[in-house]
Amino acid sequence: MDRIIGRFHQCVAEENGTELAKIFSTKAPASSPNFFYDLRRASNAQHIDGEIHYSLTPRNGFSFDSAEVNAWAEVFVNYWKAVGEFIGLEESTDRGELKDGQYGEVYDVWKAFTNSLIKYHSSSVLPFWTIPCLYTALTDLRTYAIKADEQSVNAKGSINFSTGLQDDIVSSVGKNEKLEDYARVLNRVFNMCLQDRAPVEYSRKWGTYFTANLMFKTYFKLNAVSLSKNMVQAINAQFDMPSLYRFPRSEIVTFKYYIGVMTFLREDYVQAEQNLTEAWQLCHKSAYKNHQQILTYLIPCRLITTHKLPTSELLSPYPRLQALFGPIAACIRKGDLAGFDAALFAGEVEFVKRRIYLTLERGRDIALRNLLRKVFLAGGYEPLKEGQTEADLIRRTRIPIAEFAAAIRMGLGADGKLLEDDEVECMLANMIYKNLMKGYISRERAMVVLSKTAGMAFPGTGV
Amino acid sequence: MAASGPGAASTTKAGASDAKDGDTKDVQKPIAALEEDDEFEDFPVQDWTEEDTQLPGGNTHLWEESWDDDDTNDEFSVQLKEELKRVGKK
Known part of the structure; x- marks a missing residue:
């Protein structure tokens, strides 16, 4: 005593x-x-x-x-x-x-x-x-x-x-x-x-x-x-x-993390991204598990706000995150729709438990955008007219719906065989509506006419 | 200070071993290896300096554009190219 x-x-x-x-x-x-x-x-x-x-x-x-x-x-x-x-x-x-x-x-x-x-x-x-x-x-x-x-x-x-x-x-x-x-x-x-x-x-x-x-x-x-x-x-x-910034860092980081997850669950992804990013930046370097927790929400968040994916450098220290997000990210990048669905299904239990399933599901639009973008790139350029030089090259911006349809059917794998042409048009219209693709559908010509302005056909992706 | 709680020691230990096991177990069987509790942990120290926030790998190149698919020769991309060629000929 x-x-x-x-x-x-x-x-x-x-x-x-x-x-x-x-x-x-x-x-x-x-x-x-x-x-x-x-x-x-x-x-x-x-x-x-x-x-x-x-x-x-x-x-x-x-x-x-x-x-x-x-x-x-x-x-x-x-x-x-x-x-x-x-x-x-x-x-x-x-x-x-x-x-x-x-x-x-x-x-x-x-x-x-x-x-x-x-x-x-x-x-x-x-x-x-x-x-x-x-x-x-x-x-x-x-x-x-x-x-x-x-x-x-x-x-x-x-x-x-x-x-x-x-x-x-x-x-x-x-x-x-x-x-x-x-x-x-x-x-x-x-x-x-x-x-x-x-x-x-x-x-x-x-x-x-x-x-x-x-x-x-x-x-x-x-x-x-x-x-x-x-x-x-x-x-x-x-x-x-x-x-808040006058408080100890442990309190700032924890508070920012929870605000981030709270706004994430409310689907306010802009707020969520800001708070989680700050938590990530201020977090103590040896707080391995907390870094992992922050990324669990920051990765789906970034997918929605800026359509960005984690690099392998970012994921490699965290085998758990690699297992959670690696497969789905690879499919988004490739535009592999069937692979995306399979990865979402395989991870469903874990995604639901962490309440990120619905957010990740929205990544399917990004996978589709990437697939359509590949079709656009494969279309090459309009032939040069007389007097034009290489600098005048513009991409072919009128794409037959059939080309997009073929790509989507292939992307869907076995399910693709059942896909009707109307459904394809619907998917394309959706892409345009969500501003992931810029242009209009010309039904009489069965074509999608994409924006001719350089870098505007698929906004934010350089083409 | 915050780590003096009765459960704090055991959670930290669990976290550390989880990290080590992760390499081998998680990749093969993600569902089984995941922990029940995904809680944000208490930090063992209250405050730290700017320097202590720097991860060893630095903050370079952690995010990339989703469309920046360098690998255009994988099976999926090759198949896509052929498919488009076939449609083009029709």
């Missing part, structure tokens, strides 16, 4: 929030694995409160007023209680015999600890610089909430198995009971940070993005992405909020 109070005193003297947060850890330090046992043995449930009060007096070098002593005493007592559960959890885990609902109990005691921090931050008894304690408390609380829900789903699952169908309804309600409860805790902290009116240098507003990121994570996990929108609007409505 003296040791922890000693460390606490030093952190308070230095106003070092990061070090202070390490004191209230859910794991015993690696250097002293028995730390939790020692801490528990140093006191008991009856005396702990009095002992802590006694320790935090000027006798030990503290200059707290009585409100501060009470606040810290409550925090310490709640931590001491939680440590008891950590020991229990560790022992059960080691024996491989977790009790039913054990993670739920750990969640509850850690929530009590977290709530004591929130309470005294809300009333500004705890100084703003101690907010990192709240960060670690909330981060760990989330892990316990998820584990508790997993544990109760597993427990209910086994009951279901024996009692039959009628339990289905019961088990789907409250499947995320603790995580939903956690979201409410988080919401309190978010509003507390956001609405802090203290001068900016002492403001809890600096906790806003850390909390916002935890909320994003939690809402995504709960499949309630739409709730993130309100949170983002609440931040934007704060006129005196410091700029």
